[in-house]
Amino acid sequence: MTEKLTPREARQGERGMPVLKILIVALVLAMIAWAVSGMFGEATDPENPVGETTTEQDATGETGPTQAPTVQ
Known part of the structure; x- marks a missing residue:
């Protein structure tokens, strides 16, 4: 014969602190x-x-923005 359970006993998990x-x-x-x-x-x-734009010196010694080499 089956055993009668109260609603509290039939619950799978308890609410509150464990959760x-x-x-x-x-x-x-x-977060870690x-x-x-x-x-x-x-x-x-x-x-x-x-x-990304980089700054390099050219042959005259002046610096200026140049474009990084790309593969085509």
Whole structure:
């Protein structure tokens, strides 16, 4: 024969602090992952990306903006 359960006993999970703890831990882990990926992105960022204007000296010794070489 089946056992009668109260509504509280039949629930799969409890409300309140356990759920809040899981949400806070997940948020903290997401912020840590974001910070790590940001530091990694800054560390691997090239100094002169392709297409960015750079300043170089020409044969006369004057400096001026030049366009970075592009592949065609």
